[in-house]
Amino acid sequence: MNKALDGFAHTVLGPISPENIGMASTHEHILIDFLCMFQEPQELSQRNLAFQKITIQNLNWVRYNMWNNHDNLQLTEEDTAIEEINLFKKAGGSTMVDATTIGINRNPEALVRISAATGINIIMGAGYYVDSVHPPEVETKTVSELTIQITNEILEGVSPMKIKAGIIGEIGCSWPLTKNERKILQASAQAQNKTGAPILIHPGRNEKAPLEILNILENEGASPDQIIMSHMDRTFEKIESVLQFAQKGSYLEYDLFGWETSYYPLSPTYIPTDAKRLEFMKELIDNGFSEKLVIGQDIFSKHRLTKYGGQGYSHIIKNIIPRMKDEGFTDKTIQLIFIDNPKRILTFSPI
């Protein structure tokens, strides 16, 4: 079944040698329709703001109320995506994982056009986002049927152009995990067994979620060293819990770089700043986990693009690398986080 995928990373334009992955962000959304998260404000005074385009006048409101602005939740303009990704390229970036899966408007053919226009390697995700956006068939499909579906997205490709996914995920998990999300996790693990593809997980918002998910995946034969646990920064508040989870051996992704707000509506009590993210990463490095760290910005809304006053996809390279140096990260560690670790995890393993 496997058509010798191992030893390569698989982009929307085809397989590439791991040597060509270069500087990578392992979690972004180049295109996404995140209207599933839209909440129309109840207050009359805010209602009209909900349907305004983003302007300098309403930007502060949008930043604070990101789920209440319709326009903000749609990254659908290819030209904008190309301009923004070119900034990532100019900063030295060369590979990006587009973590947009089924349910949030994955657009394979547009990713092909964007990759061709920018020269950036784009790795597309297979599988499903969280339960609330599952298409109806997930309810009736068995684990083996879902396994076939995910495996086919990797081996055969999707859309009439047969564009192949190069990673399973981000696989969406709620807290508590739903029955159908559990089926998809089991299918993701089995699809990894059949393809050697890496898995990218979006855990539920509870510090028990990552371990529960990893156990489900491992029970189905997935290997922790082929799994990326996303959103470490918003999931674990205490360094002790991070260090305990790190023992399990998955990749640890700090991927909300650029969020500098004291208020994040989905985690109202806790959202770290970049300074805190770096502090946690440093602690992980000092405890021997430098080969497990990967990084990203998880951009999913307009207000985080440079065009709309945000930091854009190049923030981790332009702003965070110098800060890492200031914080005592060695050049070798920075190379691990940005190049060597992505190269290892994004390369398909033998099955």
Ligand SMILES: [Zn+2]
């Ligand atoms: Zn996510």
